[in-house]
Amino acid sequence: MTTPVAGGLAQELAATVDELRRMTVQVRTGGAASGAGVLWSAGGSENGGLIITNAHVVRGNQATIELSDGTAVRARVVAHDRKRDLAALEFEPYRAMVAAVVRGSPRLRVGELVIAIGHPGGLVGVATLGIIHAVESEGEGRAPRWIRADMRLAPGFSGGPLADTTGRLVGVNTMMQGGLALAVPAAAVEAWVRRAHALAAP
Secondary structure, eight states: OOOHHHHHHHHHHHHHHHHHHHTEEEEEETTEEEEEEEEEEOOOSSSOEEEEEOGGGOOSSEEEEEOTTSOEEEEEEEEEETTTTEEEEEEOOOSOOOOOOBOOSSOOOTTOEEEEEEOGGGOSSEEEEEEEEEEOOOBTTBOOSOEEEESOOOTTOTTOEEEETTSOEEEEEEEEETTEEEEEEHHHHHHHHHHHHHHHOO
């Protein structure tokens, strides 16, 4: 029997998934869907929008981004890091969009519920639920390299968001390893974006 508490949690999770789907895009290269991406910045009057995905999702210097409402826009790769498996794509926003909100605190804890969104097997905006298995400790002022979650990520989840149950971004999904999902921590992505922006600045 579903208790009121369980029913309330289910409704909250469903609402969070709806929010996450709106800031998750499909990344298409060569006409085929190759993975997911996170709407990192919706842009402004001077700057374009920014999508973060995995480097292995993007082939070449351009891609087509399909937004949650089905609209397709062209994007160009402005930063690419195979070692970190991250890529940043810039596009021209055509309307007001909601970007991801990165979780700053509290720190992610083992046992927390997390949600991943992706596009496996031709499906769009698929959600999966799991728990944090391990978070590497920070060393020498650097963010952990990986978040490990006990969940299954099929092909098509690469580059998509890993978020807590309130919808705040905690990582960017990357791959499966040893039966666990691996994600680049959001703090590490933030630092990478800042470095990439600094290098690109005149």
